[in-house]
Amino acid sequence: MRIIEKYKNRKLYDTNMKKFITLNDVANFVKEGETVKIIDSLGNDITQEIFLKARIKGKIFCSLKKEMIERLIQGFIKIFKGNTDDFIEILLDLVNQGVLPADIAKELGNAVIKHFNEFEENMKKDIIELIKSTGFVSKEEYDKLKEEYEALKKKCEN
Template sequence: MTTTAHPAATERVIKKYPNRRLYDTSTSTYVTLAEVKQLVMQREPVVVRDAKTGEDLTRSILLQIILEEEAAGAPMFSEAMLANIIRFYGHAMQNHMGSYIEKNVQMFTDFQTKLAEQTGNPDAWAKMMQMPQAMLPAGYAEQMQKMQEQMRQQTEQMMGMFGFKR
């Protein structure tokens, strides 16, 4: 998802009008938040701009999609996690926390992608999570443990930078 001041030629530009409608300039049609979500799910580079001012509204639209997803059923974020995220706003570690979360989510996504490529099955991750650990394909349990260890080490490094020890 790119939100630079100058969108690349391949980005889908969505204009948001004052009546809250979203207009996809690539298809010359109005779209819903659900359709923008689908573009994101398909890894389409999307940028949302205010139709009048050209202001980049991508982050607020993505946050709106997350809010709707959280309210729709099985939330991804617990209340405790959301409270902790809120506590980092205005805190000295705010910038570090954002990049920390981003790197860990990217590592998790990369692992899922690698697993799907190796198995030839995009749903392999979901199926593996339902299996007892002893039944996992050779090497995957170790890769999952390695990923968890990397996340733990990154957390300890970040906390160590600020004098917090485990």
């Protein structure tokens, strides 16, 4: 199995050949029937995401006009602002104009939305952990602590 590491600077490193490679190299490995696993800097398996990028780069971007690429980028920006409907509409427009094959649009849409949802969930967890680390507690914990305080206060007064 060929292991490829993706660095934060987006470079791909082939651990077998001990050198940096491109998306085209990844596509060629797959075409040649090699088993490939791609991991990010945290050790997460991102093979499908990179395969999708390799397919898109090879099949689509070479034939897209500048304005279509700009619309696709605008779609990505909109999805990160939480508007998946506009992103999907842009993908459908690209399919209807014959610029983007439907299967690639579907793969791209599903992958981007999946990664956005995972990013959003991780962000929520990080925010909750940050708030907890500052000493804040949930409303339920606060109410429980208040009850305990009131009970201790009554005890002390008696």
